Amino acid sequence: MTSWKKYERFVAELCSEDYQSPSVTVMPNAKINGCLSQTTRQVDVLIDSRFGDDRNRRIIVDAKKYNRPLNVKDVESFHGMMIDCSSKAGILVCPNGYSTAAKKRAQDFINLKIVSLEELENIDLELWDDCLSDNCDERAERGLVLWDAPMGIGFTASPVSISSIGKCDVCGEFHIWCWDCGKKFSLSNESAAQCNCEHSWFWLTAIEGDEVSLNDHQQSESVYLLLVTPIDALIADRKPFVHFPYAETV
Ligand SMILES: [Zn+2]
Ligand SMILES: [Zn+2]
Numbered sequence: 001m002t003s004w005k006k007y008e009r010f011v012a013e014l015c016s017e018d019y020q021s022p023s024v025t026v027m028p029n030a031k032i033n034g035c036l037s038q039t040t041r042q043v044d045v046l047i048d049s050r051f052g053d054d055r056n057r058r059i060i061v062d063a064k065k066y067n068r069p070l071n072v073k074d075v076e077s078f079h080g081m082m083i084d085c086s087s088k089a090g091i092l093v094c095p096n097g098y099s100t101a102a103k104k105r106a107q108d109f110i111n112l113k114i115v116s117l118e119e120l121e122n123i124d125l126e127l128w129d130d131c132l133s134d135n136c137d138e139r140a141e142r143g144l145v146l147w148d149a150p151m152g153i154g155f156t157a158s159p160v161s162i163s164s165i166g167k168c169d170v171c172g173e174f175h176i177w178c179w180d181c182g183k184k185f186s187l188s189n190e191s192a193a194q195c196n197c198e199h200s201w202f203w204l205t206a207i208e209g210d211e212v213s214l215n216d217h218q219q220s221e222s223v224y225l226l227l228v229t230p231i232d233a234l235i236a237d238r239k240p241f242v243h244f245p246y247a248e249t250v
Contacts, residue, residue: 001141003120004065008044009169010123011063011093011115012146015045020149024057025050028146028169031242032060034084035215040242041085044093051235053210053222061091063115070098070112075105082110086212131168132175133186143170148237150179153201155229161199165225165237172239174225176203189223189241201229207241218243 012028019026030046045061062078064070070092082090091111092098098112106112131143145166154160162179168186177184178195187193187205194202204226214220221241227234 001125003117005141006120006123006125007065007095007115007117008063009125009128009144010120011061012045012169013123014115015047015061015091016146016148019047019059022151023050024048025148025237025239026146027167027172027239029143029172030240031172032085032240033214033218033220033243035086036084038215038217041081043085045091046240048238048240050238052238053212053220055086055212056088058085058087059089059091060085060087061093063093065117066094067096069096070094070102072099072101072105074098075102075110075112079105079110129166129175129177129184131171131173131186132184133168133171133173133188135173135188136168136171141170143168145169145175147175147177151236153199153227155231161197163195167237167239174203174205174223174237174239187225192228201227203236204228204233214243 016026025048027046030043032041032043034041043060044063047059049057078092089109091113093113093115095117128144136143145168147164147166150162150164164177166175173186175186181196183195185193189205192204206224207221208224210220210222222238223241224235225237227236
């Protein structure tokens, strides 16, 4: 793995620790439909609302592994990307600091965060599972799954089962890890799956329209991961649905 890729993955891990909350989802190497550019924007880490398309909660993170400090132009181009990604807040991560002008330009809505390369030594890649999807991009290195904190599933006061939800940092597919039987599996968009336990629930992915439209031409959509129980379908996670999968980011 290149040190650059490792840096990005380390930053994703840090974000997932910093933003661990049931209402927020953290996605490594996310793809977002650019509302202005109408092309696919690659985002190193997307911190987004988990239960619905609340853009006010969206934060995009870009890791700039430059040997020099960040300058005002770096911040300005990142600000442009934030606007295209409908994100009101952003985090620029860099190993070698930033100029005074860059800091001023960042104002309050862009957080400049220094993560040194030495910190890469602390990363334990063994904790990241290989993607289990057949759809993972084989042209590149197979992706790694970033797991959320484990969650309890139960319909009474105490949880009866523990599972983790994850997302692949290459293909973006949802993954489930059932702690009861140990089974890990991936779910492509619009599919259903279950672990080896005889639970009364199963997992389902569905594409739903958002309340906010992407632009004048296109409705924005999300892929939801649902936990379907005998009485209800509960939202467990969400990710943006990419409309322009073949468009290149320029
Ligand atoms: Zn994958
Ligand atoms: Zn199970």
